[in-house]
Amino acid sequence: LANVDLQRLGYLRAFVQGEDFTEPYQVALARMAETYKTLPISSTFLARLAEAKRLTEPVAALALAREAEARFPKSRGAARARALRAEIERPELVFSAADIVVPGQPWRLDLTARNVAELHAWAYRITLREWEKAGSGNYDERNRPVAQRFARALKATPAATWAVPVPAQPADYKEQKFAAAGPPLPAGYYLVLLSNQAQLATGAAAPAGATTAYAVVGASELSAVSRPKPGEKATSLLVLHRQSGAALAGVGAQAAYSHYDQTARKPLVRQGAPLATSATGEVGLPAPFETSSASEQFDAVRIWRGTDTLLLKNLAGNDYQLVDSQPQRRTFLFTDRAIYRPGQTVYFKGILAQSQAARATLLTGQLVRVRLLDVNGQTVQTLTFTTSSYGSFNGSLVLPAGLLNGEMSLQTDNGSLSFAVEDYKRPTFLVTLDSVPGRPQLGQPLALAGRARAYAGQATDGATVKYRITRRELWPMFSEYSRYGQSIYPPGGGRGSQEIAHGTTTTDAEGRFKLAFTPPAGPSQPGRRGWEPGYLFEITADVTDAAGETRTGTRNVVIGRNPLNLQLTGPERIDQQHLPTLTLLGTNATGELLPATGTLRLLARRYRPS
Structure with a gap:
């Protein structure tokens, strides 16, 4: 029975999405560990519970792993807990520096360390060829360890040695990020090694608990x-x-x-x-x-x-961009619509131009043949035109009935344009969902109004409205290199959706209807940078009128822990002698403008030329 419970929890852990399952999962593991405490399998429940707390509560996870080891030392759960404990207690070190630094000047190291109390550093001279091979994006073809790749350099006396101060931190087994200064170096290229041991040792010669990281740095004026x-x-x-x-x-x-x-x-x-x-x-x-x-x-x-x-x-x-050595002709085609029904008339226009050496000219008095191609690429009809004094031509044709529907195209010798042909039914009414005013917040009731109205202007009353509301978790993906650099929660990101509400209502005499729900707030679980997730609520309303026609309206609402969104816009590069105007925009979750006051700080970042 205990093994069945273990498999059941493992299955739910693998297939249930969302943060709502995290807490019940941990509670169930603790309960099973206590229920089966006289059996060796209880160590497995404790080990699983320690793994679940590994990222958010490493101290608690380590205590659970030690308890699992002590309970039944020779069990499978104890072995699993032992591996987890070794992972939590293992020292880790990563650092980076600029590819090229200024000779004779201190330079910056950015470090990320865990379970490290002291650090020592060495700088060895290497050749330009070795620096190039070990640089960013270059890997050793034979996958040799650093001691073999730089054996010649490591036999020499280091060009510099120094101690790297490590900020004091409680034993919480979490990463800490900090910066340190490297000593001035003469012009040249260097292999920089950092270790938590006072004596440098790599590979099999390294003692237990040792960790070493390396990078290559150049110094040049x-x-x-x-x-x-x-x-x-x-x-x-x-x-x-x-x-x-x-x-x-x-x-x-x-x-x-x-x-x-x-x-x-x-x-x-x-x-x-x-x-x-x-x-x-x-x-x-x-x-x-x-x-x-x-x-x-x-x-x-x-x-x-x-x-x-x-x-x-x-x-x-x-x-580089090559200059056109030969003139290039191109026909620009335009149609009055993007989708047609069989038998409808297609009105089109074209412009014939020629470009050479980055200059374009219109071609007049030229013969142009326009072909209509069906979905299989077969020519259905051909029309001939002569360009006007403005290089243009226009015409029309009737789409034949009886052909396959799909994507058809108009084609010339120098250009083409595609359009859709479908037996679609023209809609008689549309559904809209209003924006949400004010500052919507998690855990607070939210009301949303919608309306169904015919294109002729009259209200669609007495229609059935079936609505569905789903929630998707969005984690911050802000980056200075992201195309969504102005948005904390970019579109399309996040985990799978979860339905939180659904129901049925009807439109009133004015075609209006109201939806109400409470956006649930998940447990607070800050990420590694202290950021918390936001939530994308997608409201979908399907309205069916008396004639049986159904139309759909949707509205997306993004709500985070902070109901105010700020967007700062300005040029990427500026002249420090003539600072431009920066624009700060405050909106609520649905994009409605909101007034806000605060403090704007402008921080300087060090420029690192190549």
Whole structure:
């Protein structure tokens, strides 16, 4: 019976969605562990309960794991609890730094650590080639550990050693994020290792409880920006001092070009001629070669001044735009509608233009043949036109009956346009759901009004309204690189939906109806950054009139713990000498404008040039 209960809870855990199941699941595990405490399987219930609390309550999870081990040490549950305890107590360390830092200046390390009380750091000199291979996005083909990959560098004396201060934190077994400073480094490239042990040891030589992380860092006074030359494959490179931003003259530059050799079946790299920057810090990089059998691309550019060398990747010259060597014709087609019924007339218009060297001209007096294609791509009808003095033509045709419905198209030699053909019934009325005024809140009753009205203007009274309300959980996905950078809860995100209410009502003499429900608030479970989920409530109302026609209206309402949404808009790049106007918009969950007062802070972030 205990094993059946365990399997039943496991099945529910795997298939029941939503945070509402978390608390009952944990209560059931605790109850079963107490009910079967005289049996070895009780350790499995305790281990499962510890796993459920692992992320939110690691201290409680560790206590449960230890209890499961002590109850029946040789049981399967004890083994599972032992593995969980080792995972909770295991030290973890991750850090990152800028790819290139300023020589002779302290630099920043961003660290994430867990179960770490002290940290020690070492910096070893490596070659430019080793730095390039170990950089972002590059992996060792043989999957060697760091001690083998950098064996030569680790045999030498470290260029710098230092202790990294770790902020004091209670033993809560949670991650802590903090920043630390690295010591000034001469120009060059370095392997930086961090460990919680005073003596550096990696691989099998590392003692129990040791954790080590590494990254590669370069130090150079050089930086550069690039841009493609308009209409060419060539690239213009501007070399600047990394700290002052001053243009640097006389800096050497050499481009490398890559292409795939079909005969050798491998990529080959060709080194360009050495060049030097002008008095303004600029240098023009020759365009890659292009033949019928091979096409080169910029692979990298190496710039140097004395012993200071910098390797540049991902140049903007790869995004060049070719100038049209031959004139290109294009026909722009337009129709009066996007969907038709069989037998209806399609009214269309077209414009014929020709582009060359980024300039477009209208073509007049040209013969144009327009073909109607059915859903199988077969020509049904062909019409011939001559363009006017404005390069345009227009006409009409009747869609034949008896053909397959679907997507048909108008086609010319230089353009096409698709449209739908369906035996659809024109709707006689529409259903709308009003917006929600004020500030809707979780756990508070919410009333929503709707209306069914004929397109002729009269009310659709006495109609049956069947409504359904579902809820979907949305977690914050804010990111500076996200296309939804202004929205905490982007559309389309979140978990599966859950029905929270449904019912039936009727429209009154004015075609109006009202829906009321209480948006339930789930338990407060902040995420790793302290953010809490929001909820998308989708209200769907199906209205059926006396003639049996059914139309649907929907309304989405997003409600979070805070009923006020703020959106800050402004340009991505600004001139610090001429600060632009920033726009702050306050809305409620449904997008209705709301007045709000508060404090706006402008924070500076350090710019890291490539």
